[in-house]
Amino acid sequence: MFSWDLLIGALVFGLLLGCFYAAVSIGLSVSFGLLDVPHIAHPSFLVMGGYATWWLGGYGWDPILAGLFLAPVFFVLGVVMYRIYYATFERHGSDTGLRGLAFFFGIAFIIEVCLILAFGVDQRLVEAVYIGKSIDFTDDLRIPMRLLVAFAAALLLTIGLTLYLGKTYMGRAIKAVAQDQIALSLMGADPVRVKQWAFGIATAVTAIAGALLIIIGPVDPQLGRIYIGRTFCVVVLAGLGSMSGTLVAGLILGVTETIVLTFFGASWAPAVAFGLLLVMLGVRPQGLFGR
Amino acid sequence: MSGKMSGKMSGNMNASAGSMGGNNRIFVIGCVGVLLAAIALMAGVKIDYVFNASFVVLQFVVLASAWNILGGYAGYVNFGTSAFFAMGGYSALFMIKAFNAPLLVQILVAACVAGLLGLGVGLISLRLRGIFFSIATVAVAIILETVILNTEYFGGAKGLQMMRPEPMAPFESYDKMLFFVMILMAITAVAISRYIERSWIGRGLRAIKDNEEAAECVGVPTLKLKLIATVVSGALMGAAGAPLVMYMRFIEPVSAFSLNYSVSALAMPIIGGTSSWIGPVIGALLLGSVQQIVTVTISSELNVLIVGVLLVFFVVVAPDGILGLVRKLRAKGGTSGAAGSAKGGAK
Numbered sequence: 164m165f166s167w168d169l170l171i172g173a174l175v176f177g178l179l180l181g182c183f184y185a186a187v188s189i190g191l192s193v194s195f196g197l198l199d200v201p202h203i204a205h206p207s208f209l210v211m212g213g214y215a216t217w218w219l220g221g222y223g224w225d226p227i228l229a230g231l232f233l234a235p236v237f238f239v240l241g242v243v244m245y246r247i248y249y250a251t252f253e254r255h256g257s258d259t260g261l262r263g264l265a266f267f268f269g270i271a272f273i274i275e276v277c278l279i280l281a282f283g284v285d286q287r288l289v290e291a292v293y294i295g296k297s298i299d300f301t302d303d304l305r306i307p308m309r310l311l312v313a314f315a316a317a318l319l320l321t322i323g324l325t326l327y328l329g330k331t332y333m334g335r336a337i338k339a340v341a342q343d344q345i346a347l348s349l350m351g352a353d354p355v356r357v358k359q360w361a362f363g364i365a366t367a368v369t370a371i372a373g374a375l376l377i378i379i380g381p382v383d384p385q386l387g388r389i390y391i392g393r394t395f396c397v398v399v400l401a402g403l404g405s406m407s408g409t410l411v412a413g414l415i416l417g418v419t420e421t422i423v424l425t426f427f428g429a430s431w432a433p434a435v436a437f438g439l440l441l442v443m444l445g446v447r448p449q450g451l452f453g454r
Numbered sequence: 455m456s457g458k459m460s461g462k463m464s465g466n467m468n469a470s471a472g473s474m475g476g477n478n479r480i481f482v483i484g485c486v487g488v489l490l491a492a493i494a495l496m497a498g499v500k501i502d503y504v505f506n507a508s509f510v511v512l513q514f515v516v517l518a519s520a521w522n523i524l525g526g527y528a529g530y531v532n533f534g535t536s537a538f539f540a541m542g543g544y545s546a547l548f549m550i551k552a553f554n555a556p557l558l559v560q561i562l563v564a565a566c567v568a569g570l571l572g573l574g575v576g577l578i579s580l581r582l583r584g585i586f587f588s589i590a591t592v593a594v595a596i597i598l599e600t601v602i603l604n605t606e607y608f609g610g611a612k613g614l615q616m617m618r619p620e621p622m623a624p625f626e627s628y629d630k631m632l633f634f635v636m637i638l639m640a641i642t643a644v645a646i647s648r649y650i651e652r653s654w655i656g657r658g659l660r661a662i663k664d665n666e667e668a669a670e671c672v673g674v675p676t677l678k679l680k681l682i683a684t685v686v687s688g689a690l691m692g693a694a695g696a697p698l699v700m701y702m703r704f705i706e707p708v709s710a711f712s713l714n715y716s717v718s719a720l721a722m723p724i725i726g727g728t729s730s731w732i733g734p735v736i737g738a739l740l741l742g743s744v745q746q747i748v749t750v751t752i753s754s755e756l757n758v759l760i761v762g763v764l765l766v767f768f769v770v771v772a773p774d775g776i777l778g779l780v781r782k783l784r785a786k787g788g789t790s791g792a793a794g795s796a797k798g799g800a801k
Contacts, residue, residue, distance in 0.1 A: 201585040203533075251770045260584050262769050264531045265724055269766035272717050276759040388713065392596060395589050430611075434600035437593035444582055444590055 172304050173425040174418060179306070179314040181417025183379060185410045186317030187390065188397035189324050190369035195395075196404035197341035198358055198365075200248060201263050204271040206390035208366060211274055212237065212373015213382040214282065220289040220377075227316055230374025234367040241366025244270075245359045271387060278384035286381035294378065313375045320371055321413075325406040327364075337361040341404055392436035400443050402450025412451065415439075481648065485641050492637045496630050505633035509701060511742035512633075513694050515640040517715065518722035518734035519647040520690035524683045525720065526728030527656055529663035530579055534591030535719035537598050538568045538688045540710035542695025544608055547705055550616060551607075557635060561696040568692020569685045576684030580677065583666070599711040613706025616699050632697050643690050648731040650686070659683055691719070714758055718742075721765035727777025736776055 191205040212233060219229035252263050293308040300306065328334035336357045339347050344354045376382060397416055401408030420435045443450070495504070517535055524530050542564035549555040549563050571594075578590050603611050618628050625631040650656050658679040661669035670676050699705045718741070726737025741761060748757040772779055 261529055261531055262773055264588055266769045269762050272762040280755050391592055430604055434597045437596045441593045444586055
């Protein structure tokens with residue numbers, strides 16, 4: 164049954180959710196899109212951020228505050244990860260394909276299993292003043308506060324990172340290393356240090372995105388698998404390394420997903436992102452705003 | 455049992471490694487030896503658990519060998535082993551429900567369906583390489599899982615319970631029959647993977663792994679080779695999944711499409727060594743046996759963790775797996791490195 168109210172509701176939800184999808188993907192957009200690191204473990208870091216937020220929530224922390232607090236911790240984690248990756252694979256150059264992929268796949272799997280061992284397979288929720296309330300526009304259109312808060316934070320995060328990469332000295336260095344690493348080292352900058360900083364930033368942003376993840380809905384250890392589809396879909400759709408494209412791609416995914424959800428049922432949701440990703444890879448692998 | 459198996463298999467490895475350039479007779483004798491040992495075991499042992507545990511280990515021998523054909527030889531990393539495996543299981547379920555077909559027919563149909571899926575994935579590899587190919591295989595797995603979840607005929611999310619028929623004539627119990635079927639499948643898979651490694655197909659696939667453009671330029675039929683690899687690899691994975699319904703007496707999407715299959719199928723060859731057919735066999739026997747022991751003595755979550763940790767450990771510390779370590783040791787020992795030269799001869 165088709166109704167305009169349903170469609171408008173789906174569109175509004177989709178736009179709000181889409182912004183959130185952009186925020187959870189923007190870390191990957193830096194690490195995979197700009198740095199060419201096959202970071203399949205990105206969604207696992209996201210879920211880990213969600214769990215850390217939940218854990219801090221147990222001590223009465225507000226989720227967003229917890230996310231901001233976790234960002235520096237994750238920054239260090241990201242730097243360490245990149246150091247290991249660099250020392251093991253990038254420095255030697257050859258045959259990073261299979262091993263690099265297997266490395267991150269293994270890391271993702273370890274994170275998932277450790278979360279299960281530590282917290283069990285049950286879903287976890289956080290509490291905050293804005294969770295559980297909603298703003299009612301009409302009888303059919305009720306927008307939960309949690310979605311609005313996550314939307315606003317996601318928008319700030321995405322725009323903030325885009326500005327950082329475009330306007331600051333370090334941000335431009337990161338973009339430069341993505342374009343031409345040798346040229347950067349000729350300018351007297353150390354590409355490895357720039358990349359390590361960029362990977363740290365990407366992971367720190369992922370921590371904040373993880374906090375948003377648990378604001379949006381309950382989190383369980385296996386959620387990372389679904390988010391492989393969503394994050395890579397957004398990054399590929401955007402075109403590797405395109406920051407403004409990430410926002411547009413997130414919105415496209417959000418709207419597509421909520422429309423399918425509304426008219427076909429929630430059980431089809433996981434296939435949407437992966438389907439869109441496959442179509443995109445088949446038709447236009449360089450993405451909408453690809454280089 | 456699995457300990458005994460690995461003893462057999464490693465004896466087999468030494469034999470084939472010692473023979474320069476590929477002595478097929480020793481390989482055949484080894485296979486017959488394994489088969490005879492299995493028959494002796496079935497005649498002598500009454501405890502069904504032995505066969506259940508060995509069944510799982512052998513299943514991983516098939517999956518790891520199948521994964522290695524595409525991942526190890528050609529360098530295309532498949533993260534979606536569970537898709538092929540589960541499609542095999544669900545094809546078997548369909549054959550049971552629709553035609554009440556016997557196990558052998560179930561396996562053949564499962565292999566065909568998964569082979570077709572492999573053909574589809576092979577066509578994807580026309581355009582996608584590296585991480586994009588790998589992500590596409592994850593996508594295929596999740597999409598198929600969602601489709602099965604939403605199909606009432608296959609029991610949807612709740613799954614379906616199935617009754618086991620009576621075991622066929624020479625077998626006393628169904629567990630023994632499944633075990634025997636799986637050991638035949640494992641030998642077939644290993645033989646196929648060994649044949650591919652040593653034939654022109656294997657040489658072509660290695661050329662693709664080293665440099666696909668260069669291979670294409672010197673006239674290696676890359677498309678044909680990639681399609682052969684994806685179809686054979688997929689069909690073997692599907693065949694391995696076919697007996698799942700009868701083994702579990704139950705099938706349900708989340709466990710059939712479990713990520714554990716994908717991770718194990720990738721971890722075992724990498725731990726054993728991807729360059730040769732024996733690597734996945736060593737990895738699967740070793741890791742599979744350890745998993746069975748840990749599941750019984752400690753916990754089933756921990757055994758999954760072990761796979762992940764070992765995978766990362768080997769990728770970082772010993773990229774050529776156990777085979778590479780053995781080769782290094784031999785080279786150091788000064789004993790002219792029979793394994794190394796046999797492998798060099800194959801390359």
